[in-house]
Amino acid sequence: MSSDALIESLSAAIDARPDDLPLRLHLATMLLDAGRGGEAIAQVGQALARDPGNEQAQALMQRALGAAVPPPPPTPDAASAGPAPAAPAQRPAPAGAAGDDPLAAYEQELADVVPPRFARAGDEPEPVAGDHDRVYDVETATIRLADVGGMSAVKERLELAFLGPLRNPQLRKMYGKSLRGGLMLYGPPGCGKTFLARAVAGEMGAKFISLSIVDVLDMWMGNSERNLHELFQAARRNAPCVLFLDEVDALGHKRSQVSSSSMRTLGNQLLAELDGMEGSNEGVFVLAATNTPWDVDPALRRPGRLDRVVLVLPPDAEARRAILEYHLRERPIAGIDLHKVVAATEDLSGADLAHLCETAAEYAMADSVRSGEVRMIEQRDFDRALKEVRPSTRPWMSTARNVAMFANEGGVYDDLVAYLKKRKLL
Known part of the structure; x- marks a missing residue:
């Protein structure tokens, strides 16, 4: 061989x-x-x-590393020209060069095997001026509102604000309804605000860009504002597009409570982008989500910006059943009384329900390991899980109760007041 x-x-x-x-x-x-x-x-x-x-x-x-590197073969022109002149003496490397940097020395030795630090891979394209879509994740949403269980009031509000005008261009033109606009979803954590935003994009057949504070903040002065502008520009180039501002309270916190000048400037930049001062927002639908709308700067909620506010509550009975069926669809189950589980999970968020199914599966698996006999997930596993899983929405409800009682200026939180009264929490 x-x-x-x-x-x-x-x-x-x-x-x-x-x-x-x-x-x-x-x-x-x-x-x-x-x-x-x-x-x-x-x-x-x-x-x-x-x-x-x-x-x-x-x-x-x-x-x-000590093996001599063979010299390159002489070219025909060089061979006919006679012996090559002596190479000039090497100048000493300056301080901080490869001679003083062991990593740089290894980098030179291994250049054929390991790419140099801070270098692009061979197949990575050169950056193109003005091409920012390769940096920001522009998605095509595949889920629809029909995939969202329950939430009929929220779907109706979204239909009125966004989907109806988009489906009826002639009526939109007659009534002078613009395709620009913004809507803020608020409610307890884990109740499906992000999922709902993706479903809106899928329903519209629009692109979807999710923006969070980590996509914007930069340590260098002015870069955060530039990042925010480029994200909005990406949305404008991909219109119709749903631009989702996740945790908008972090980007647009009340400026009266912000001590950092850079964060105040970033908030001003967000206001300018929502107004479309540096580009038309026609076809850009801004959806924002927050758990604490009372911390959002009031200027963001004025007409023409995030002027519509929708409360996204913990899932109702229909939605809870749909969520439970989704998380149990690929698990071995037997004899589960879904009606009983749905009735016992009124305060649980969508994330809590997913955790409930996970906990019940853990109990069944642990029992199978102990007994040596594999069994299905049964109602007794859910009964045990219900005693362990606590609603994550209750701390939020306590804070929301204080806001509804003492900070409902202008009736912004009337929907929240009605919900708390219905639940006898107010």
Whole structure:
């Protein structure tokens, strides 16, 4: 068998057994003997990553790095021109160059194997000026409002604000209804605000861009404002587009309570983008979500910006049943009384219901492990899980109660007041 064929066989064996160090070092030795130093260095590097103190690997690495690099073959023109002139004396490397930086030295030695630091991969395209869509994730939503269980009041409000005008262009033109606008969803955490925003984009056949504080903030002055502007520009280029501002209270906190000048400037930039001062927002539907609307700057809620506010409550009975069926669809279940579970989970959010199903599955699996007999998830598992899983919405309800009682200026939270009175929490 030729050495190349043997090397290929050993490489395949290494792929199957990556932790076999003797085999990997044997392959590295053969690669060195065959003059394939770069591949040998890669194999020895893998060995040293698994066993940094391996003396054989260290010796092989020194041998590989110390091997002389053969000079390039002379070109025909150079051969006919006679002997090449002596190379000029090398100037000493400045302080901080490869001679003083061990990482830079290794980088030069391993340049054929490991890409340099802070460099793009060979197949990564060069950045194109003005092309920001490759940076921001522009999605095509596939879910529809029909996939959202319950929430009939919220769906009706969305139909009135966005979907109806989009489906009826002639009526929209007659009534002078613009396709620009903003709506803020608020409510307890885990109740499906993000899922609802994706469903709106899917219903409209529009693109979807999700924006959060981490997509915008930058340590350098002015970069945060530029990032926010570029996100809005991406939405405008992809219109019709739903731009979803997640946790909008972080981006647009009350400026009277913000001590950082940079955050105040970022809030001003958000107001300018919503007004469309630097580009038309026609076809850009801004949906915002927050758990604490009372912390959002009032300027964001004035007409023409996020002027419509919709309360997204914990799922009703119909929605709870749909959520439970979704999370149980691929699990082995038997004898579960869904009606009983739905009735016992009135305060649970959608995330709580997912956790409830997970907990019931854990109990059934633990019982199967103990008994040695695999069994289905049963009602007794849900009864135990209901005693353990506590509603995550209750702390939010306590805060919302205080807001509804003492901070409902202008009737902004009338829907919340009605809900709390219905639940006898107010």
